Amino acid sequence: MKCSYGCGNEGIYQFKNGKWCCSKSPNSCEANRSKNSKAKGGNSTFTINASNIKINCKFCNIITTKANINRHEKICFMNPNNKKLCPYCGEPIKNYKTNETCSRECSNKFFKRDYSNEDIEVECVICGTPVIVDKRAPKSKVKCNMCKINEYGKCIKCGNTLGKNNKSGLCKDCFRTPEYKEKLSNAMKERVKRGIHNSWNSRNVRSYPELFFEKVLDNNNFEYIKEYPVPKKSLGIYCNSNYFLDFFFPKKKIDLEIDGKQHLYEDRIESDNIRDKLLTEHGFFVYRINWKNINDDKGKKYIKKEIDKFIKFYNQF
DSSP states (O other), rough: OBBTTSSOOOOOOOTTTTTTTTTSGGGGSSSHHHHHHHTTTTOOOOOOGGOOOOOEEETTOOOEETTTTTHHHHHTSTTTTTTOBBBTTEEEETTTTOOOOSSHHHHHHHOOOTTTTTTEEEEEEOOEEEEETTSSSSSGOOOOHHHHHHHBBBTTOOOOBBOTOSSSSSOOOHSSOOHHHOOOOOHHHHHHHOOOOOOOOOOOOOHHHHHHHHHHHHHHOOOOOOEEEEEGGTTOOOOOEEEEEEEEEEETEEEEEEEEGGSSHHHHHHHHHHHHHHHHTOOOOOEEEEEESSSSSSHHHHHHHHHHHHHHHTOOO
């Protein structure tokens, strides 16, 4: 249904008088706006917007606007001046300025080469087994069939299960050989000696047990410093990093440590013993409390008992 007011556009809205209009209000119609302008003494004449007129391209038959038709026909891929045929299937190429074929399928078939006589032999990056691959394959990623099967599966040396993101084909124990660890250690020592190693100089992350005991100490009006840094150099260690005391009581030089499950591992116990010995030799009193879950009565009783023990220890000095 055409607009009843003579603008030529499609009528979308029907009014109570039965007339159709292209706009919600008759005054918004282009024809009425032109008439009103002339009635007020204006010189404007009524014109139809070219962007609302649809025309088919004479080359490809695609529908476009009257305002854009000249530009479209000039660059149309079916225009005889622009027409470029695919060398494989003979169809016109839409992106004739950049593409050599009409589609990826035609490109793969047209530019396909026979590389059967260009295979080379390289070593598997994991186990060193000779592998015959295409010469285009990246040498740093070549793996034999066995290593491909074991990738993200089991260690190719000991058979232990690998982690999800493991890409080496070796488990932690097989990958971190004594020679590898020594190499890393020497590199780190060299950085420390040259003074370019950025060591652990601050600690901002607090565990739940530490936050819990922080409230306990505040409720009992203890004066303390949390995460107190003690330079390792002051303890006789040639290192730029620090030991951090969970809770340091400066008046009595007591170091209160709240230990989680990670302190039960053998290597951690060994490092804690070395740390405590160094601190004790330099006048610190180290007191450790092993944390237990307080979700049940047993854990609550244990923590309360440990708090009472520490208060008794504190009052001895």
